[in-house]
Amino acid sequence: MTLLQTHALTARYGDFQALFGIDITLEAGETVAVIGANGAGKTTLMRAISGVLASAPEQILFEGQPIGALASPDIVMRGIAMVPEGRKLFPSLTVEENLLIGAYGTKGSGAWNLARIYDLFPILKERRHSPGTALSGGQQQMVAIGRALMSNPKVLLCDEISLGLAPVVIKDIYAAFPQIKASGASIVIVEQDIGHALKVADRIYCMMEGRITLSGRSSEVSRDAIHSAYFGAGVHEHH
Amino acid sequence: MRSTRPISGRASMNIIDTLVQGILLGGLYALFAAGLSIVFGIMRLVNLAHGDLIIFAAFAILTITSMFGLNPFLSALIAAPLMFAAGWLLQYFLLNRTLGKDILPPLLVTFGLSIIIQNGLLEGFAADSRRVPLGSLEAATIPLGAVNIGVMPLLTFLSAIVVIVGLNTLIYRAPIGRAFRATSDDPVTAGLMGIRPQRIFATATGLAMVVVTVAALYLGTRANFDPSAGPSRLIYAFEAVIIGGLGSLWGTLVGGVVLGVAQTIGATINPEWQILAGHIAFLAVLAFKPRGFFPRAVD
Amino acid sequence: MSSTAQTWTTKTGTRASGLFGIAAILVVIVAAAAPFLVSRDIVQDLFFILTMLVLAQNWNLLAGYAGLLSIGQQAFVGFGAYSMFGMVILLGVDPLLATLLAGFFAVLLAIPSGFFSFRLQGAYFGVGTWVIAEAVRLVVAQWKALGGGTGTSLPGEARKAMFGVDFLKNTFDMKTSQASDAIAYWFALVLAAATVLLFYRILRTRQGLGLAAVRDNETAARALGVNAQRMKVFVYLTTAFVTGITGALIYLQKARISPDAAFSVTDWTAYVLFIVVIGGIGTIEGPIVGMIVFFVLQKTLSDFGSVYLLILGFIGIATMIFAPAGLWGLFSAHTGIQLFPVRRRLVLNGSDHTLQDTRKGGFNG
Numbered sequence: 001m002t003l004l005q006t007h008a009l010t011a012r013y014g015d016f017q018a019l020f021g022i023d024i025t026l027e028a029g030e031t032v033a034v035i036g037a038n039g040a041g042k043t044t045l046m047r048a049i050s051g052v053l054a055s056a057p058e059q060i061l062f063e064g065q066p067i068g069a070l071a072s073p074d075i076v077m078r079g080i081a082m083v084p085e086g087r088k089l090f091p092s093l094t095v096e097e098n099l100l101i102g103a104y105g106t107k108g109s110g111a112w113n114l115a116r117i118y119d120l121f122p123i124l125k126e127r128r129h130s131p132g133t134a135l136s137g138g139q140q141q142m143v144a145i146g147r148a149l150m151s152n153p154k155v156l157l158c159d160e161i162s163l164g165l166a167p168v169v170i171k172d173i174y175a176a177f178p179q180i181k182a183s184g185a186s187i188v189i190v191e192q193d194i195g196h197a198l199k200v201a202d203r204i205y206c207m208m209e210g211r212i213t214l215s216g217r218s219s220e221v222s223r224d225a226i227h228s229a230y231f232g233a234g235v236h237e238h239h
Numbered sequence: 240m241r242s243t244r245p246i247s248g249r250a251s252m253n254i255i256d257t258l259v260q261g262i263l264l265g266g267l268y269a270l271f272a273a274g275l276s277i278v279f280g281i282m283r284l285v286n287l288a289h290g291d292l293i294i295f296a297a298f299a300i301l302t303i304t305s306m307f308g309l310n311p312f313l314s315a316l317i318a319a320p321l322m323f324a325a326g327w328l329l330q331y332f333l334l335n336r337t338l339g340k341d342i343l344p345p346l347l348v349t350f351g352l353s354i355i356i357q358n359g360l361l362e363g364f365a366a367d368s369r370r371v372p373l374g375s376l377e378a379a380t381i382p383l384g385a386v387n388i389g390v391m392p393l394l395t396f397l398s399a400i401v402v403i404v405g406l407n408t409l410i411y412r413a414p415i416g417r418a419f420r421a422t423s424d425d426p427v428t429a430g431l432m433g434i435r436p437q438r439i440f441a442t443a444t445g446l447a448m449v450v451v452t453v454a455a456l457y458l459g460t461r462a463n464f465d466p467s468a469g470p471s472r473l474i475y476a477f478e479a480v481i482i483g484g485l486g487s488l489w490g491t492l493v494g495g496v497v498l499g500v501a502q503t504i505g506a507t508i509n510p511e512w513q514i515l516a517g518h519i520a521f522l523a524v525l526a527f528k529p530r531g532f533f534p535r536a537v538d
Numbered sequence: 539m540s541s542t543a544q545t546w547t548t549k550t551g552t553r554a555s556g557l558f559g560i561a562a563i564l565v566v567i568v569a570a571a572a573p574f575l576v577s578r579d580i581v582q583d584l585f586f587i588l589t590m591l592v593l594a595q596n597w598n599l600l601a602g603y604a605g606l607l608s609i610g611q612q613a614f615v616g617f618g619a620y621s622m623f624g625m626v627i628l629l630g631v632d633p634l635l636a637t638l639l640a641g642f643f644a645v646l647l648a649i650p651s652g653f654f655s656f657r658l659q660g661a662y663f664g665v666g667t668w669v670i671a672e673a674v675r676l677v678v679a680q681w682k683a684l685g686g687g688t689g690t691s692l693p694g695e696a697r698k699a700m701f702g703v704d705f706l707k708n709t710f711d712m713k714t715s716q717a718s719d720a721i722a723y724w725f726a727l728v729l730a731a732a733t734v735l736l737f738y739r740i741l742r743t744r745q746g747l748g749l750a751a752v753r754d755n756e757t758a759a760r761a762l763g764v765n766a767q768r769m770k771v772f773v774y775l776t777t778a779f780v781t782g783i784t785g786a787l788i789y790l791q792k793a794r795i796s797p798d799a800a801f802s803v804t805d806w807t808a809y810v811l812f813i814v815v816i817g818g819i820g821t822i823e824g825p826i827v828g829m830i831v832f833f834v835l836q837k838t839l840s841d842f843g844s845v846y847l848l849i850l851g852f853i854g855i856a857t858m859i860f861a862p863a864g865l866w867g868l869f870s871a872h873t874g875i876q877l878f879p880v881r882r883r884l885v886l887n888g889s890d891h892t893l894q895d896t897r898k899g900g901f902n903g
Contacts, residue, residue: 050431051430052427052430052431071430071435072427072430072431073430073432073433073434073435076431076432076433077433081431082431084428084431088425088428090420090421090424090425090428090429091424092420092421092423092424093417093420093421093424097417097420100414100417101417101418101421101429101432101434102432104414104417104418104421104432104433104434105432105433105434106433147432151432151433
């Protein structure tokens with residue numbers, strides 16, 4: 001069953017068009033990775049799906065319903081939670097409060113609660129009363145993931161979770177993904193790091209300059225195809 | 240301390256009396272300031288109509304009291320939810336539209352609001368000085384050693400403490416308080432948590448209006464007020480906030496007390512100097528401790 | 539820039555602004571003749587328009603350009619007026635000279651006032667200036683030699699002996715009151731024209747463009763070498779000087795002063811804010827347009843007392859919400875007309891390219 005789908009999704013910031021007709025799908029229980037270089041439009045795509053940027057209603061469908069025009073609080077209440085780029089923890093809130101506020105908009109229960117998040121990332125339990133921003137980058141990323149899970153989402157959007165982190169820390173964070181998948185959530189991962197993306201994702205989409213340039217099953221796409229889809233065929237200069 | 244000369248005994252008693260009256264007056268100023276402080280703390284909005292809203296609430300209490308023959312405390316209880324609703328609607332439909340990077344729109348819109356409330360009250364109630372009648376409680380005092388403490392001033396001060404404890408509990412313990420702080424930090428990310436910043440801001444202003452109602456109850460029962468009395472109340476609230484340090488509710492109490500004591504001492508020297516002494520205390524704090532007594536550690 | 543094959547020049551004037559410049563000179567010449575042509579009532583109305591326009595231009599420069607949202611300009615109106623009264627009554631200075639000197643007294647007040655208020659940011663700066671104005675009002679109310687809280691009048695003989703009065707009486711057969719009104723009016727006319735020209739020149743200088751840069755983005759402006767704080771202090775003191783003179787001039791004409799009136803936040807700040815906002819903040823044209831609207835409203839509605847102020851409040855709020863650039867902003871956006879162009883345009887081989895970014899024009903051109 002297709003859970004989430006974008007249809008000819010466009011986005012612009014003023015005069016600058018960032019997305020030119022994106023079509024992606026996410027099946028229930030699936031993990032999909034969106035990869036691409038800096039400025040390819042990946043974060044814009046995440047911002048559009050999560051309701052930070054408004055789109056035309058029919059450009060984004062969730063469980064068959066048009067959600068493109070909904071604002072972010074409505075999106076999260078329907079079951080799409082986002083781990084934003086740069087983690088965006090609330091500096092005035094402690095670690096535990098940051099986690100608790102993740103459940104603010106969603107009533108009722110599900111697989112995830114404070115205790116289960118602490119099981120997933122035990123270090124957070126130790127630091128629960130510290131201000132969120134006093135933690136290391138990796139720990140902050142764990143809080144951001146935990147915070148999004150607290151809403152018990154059907155879809156978890158992860159925007160650049162490995163950005164700026166040491167390889168060993170990235171490994172720790174990705175080690176949590178099997179448990180997240182096991183809880184029933186479908187996942188969209190946005191990454192610049194191709195290796196990690198291929199490891200956890202069932203399928204990948206490659207983006208360049210606001211367009212999808214390649215898609216396929218992670219096991220089937222070749223490194224060469226990704227390389228040209230990522231950087232463009234032949235010589236291509238990035239700014 | 241025993242004094243052999245009766246004159247100095249009376250003088251020291253007067254000093255204690257002055258200090259006590261000043262501290263208790265500070266409770267009223269803290270109540271003025273608390274509402275201003277939470278609105279600024281949560282949405283960085285300086286509401287120039289804050290004083291006029293206090294006077295508006297005082298007229299609301301007066302009207303309910305005289306219309307239904309109720310006790311003013313009961314009237315305030317009725318006025319509080321109405322003021323909450325008024326604050327909520329005001330923020331949601333007007334003030335939210337002024338929030339942003341530019342500080343000019345909120346300043347000018349609340350200044351315009353101040354003029355509208357003042358002149359609206361003038362139309363509705365005329366320029367006469369009013370007071371909310373309180374019967375025997377008005378002049379009731381408790382003899383405490385050398386000084387007599389007025390029941391109403393004492394009640395004002397205790398209410399200020401209750402209000403500050405209540406607000407702090409709400410902001411630092413309750414889910415809505417987490418939402419206040421999160422929205423204040425980053426409204427876009429707060430939206431990703433299911434928080435609607437526009438409603439959070441409206442709720443915060445509604446809450447401030449409940450505090451305003453409490454302030455209005457004590458202002459209206461203790462002293463005369465008229466439609467033009469708002470701006471002075473805004474100024475006292477502002478002075479208490481700056482003296483106490485931006486962002487701290489206990490700071491507003493300290494600021495209120497400093498202001499109250501300065502005014503009471505000024506008035507003892509010369510009744511015409513009461514308000515001026517408060518301004519001078521404020522300027523002195525600004526000169527020597529520009530961030531106030533309890534500046535917020537993280538800004 | 540000049541090394542390219544194409545030739546560049548920078549230009550600030552437009553066709554409309556050139557025509558307007560000629561028209562403006564004619565208007566000032568005609569206006570100067572008003573005391574000989576129209577009744578004393580109309581001269582007083584024109585005096586009111588001119589003085590309020592000067593106050594509005596000052597607040598516009600403060601808030602619209604330097605980002606200093608003062609709600610305490612009544613401090614300088616009142617202090618300027620009181621220092622003029624003090625010089626005339628206590629020292630016997632000629633009222634006209636005292637009015638000029640009042641500007642310096644306003645600056646003397648602005649130095650400590652700025653010391654305190656510059657410690658506060660944004661909107662708190664505004665309330666801080668208001669508190670200072672209140673404090674000054676309370677201190678002045680203690681000045682018993684000038685009537686304390688009830689105020690005092692300018693002695694009739696001082697007005698009679700004022701510079702120029704005798705000349706007008708003898709040459710044009712005017713009454714004393716008529717002559718002193720005419721002198722105050724001419725003073726206001728010169729002051730208004732000088733203020734507009736001075737601010738226009740300030741805004742066209744490198745420093746003035748720096749000011750616009752500070753308003754748009756203080757950090758970026760600092761990176762370009764603009765000393766934001768120094769610019770703000772300069773504007774604060776300059777506007778205090780002009781506002782002080784204006785306050786003295788207004789009370790020279792009124793000839794009666796009291797602390798409550800001279801330090802009125804409604805008369806000298808609320809009205810002024812209204813004029814600037816309704817006309818369009820951040821332009822020189824805006825306050826002129828706003829002044830016309832304000833005057834018409836006041837003539838038609840001021841009999842209604844508090845309802846009048848109620849309406850002003852509503853109009854002000856509606857403008858801020860729906861047309862934050864004011865009436866002139868709406869007009870200018872539709873027509874592209876600028877009468878006081880401060881934005882520099884690059885003219886390339888005769889064709890005209892407006893630079894979107896005034897900072898670029900200012901620092902490269």
